[in-house]
Amino acid sequence: MTLAGFKSSNHPQQTAKRGANDAVDDRGTDPVFFASLVERFGEFDLDVAAAPHNAKAERFFTREEDGLERWWDGNRIWCNPPYSDCGAWVQRAWKMWRNGGIEHIVMLLPANRVEQKWWQEHVEPYRDRPGSPLRVEFLPGRMRFIRPDWTPGPKGDRPPFGCCLLIWRAA
Numbered sequence: 001m002t003l004a005g006f007k008s009s010n011h012p013q014q015t016a017k018r019g020a021n022d023a024v025d026d027r028g029t030d031p032v033f034f035a036s037l038v039e040r041f042g043e044f045d046l047d048v049a050a051a052p053h054n055a056k057a058e059r060f061f062t063r064e065e066d067g068l069e070r071w072w073d074g075n076r077i078w079c080n081p082p083y084s085d086c087g088a089w090v091q092r093a094w095k096m097w098r099n100g101g102i103e104h105i106v107m108l109l110p111a112n113r114v115e116q117k118w119w120q121e122h123v124e125p126y127r128d129r130p131g132s133p134l135r136v137e138f139l140p141g142r143m144r145f146i147r148p149d150w151t152p153g154p155k156g157d158r159p160p161f162g163c164c165l166l167i168w169r170a171a
Contacts, residue, residue, distance in 0.1 A: 081109070
């Protein structure tokens with residue numbers, strides 16, 4: 001058997017536009033993990049994809065305020081975007097980074113999307129390359145998330161995938 005001439009494609013469930021779904025997207029970053037990021041990067045000025053119950057900065061954009069349309073005005077930006085549309089958030093981060101004035105952007109994403117078009121076009125060509133501001137850090141284990149009105153069991157609320165950080169930072 002040969003793979004010559006094989007053309008791969010993503011499953012429609014991976015590429016279809018589904019829109020935000022609170023049952024999946026409304027998961028706050030674990031406070032203990034986030035505290036380690038604050039130690040490393042300093043306090044974040046703006047959380048661009050939050051809800052009042054899970055915001056990680058004093059200033060934040062809710063779904064209604066739409067962080068994809070708003071200007072990200074701050075030195076240190078945090079983003080744990082809705083995982084139903086990661087590509088749009090990565091593209092917006094690049095746009096805001098290229099406009100200047102931001103010290104760093106830290107984005108938490110699922111690490112199992114590397115085959116998708118948005119990753120291949122907006123992350124892979126730039127990550128960890130000399131002169132590129134983008135670094136990718138794959139996190140060990142599975143991230144614990146916080147959901148509203150939910151009491152976690154003994155294993156917490158861990159999705160069936162690992163996570164990574166995308167970090168835009170001047171070299």
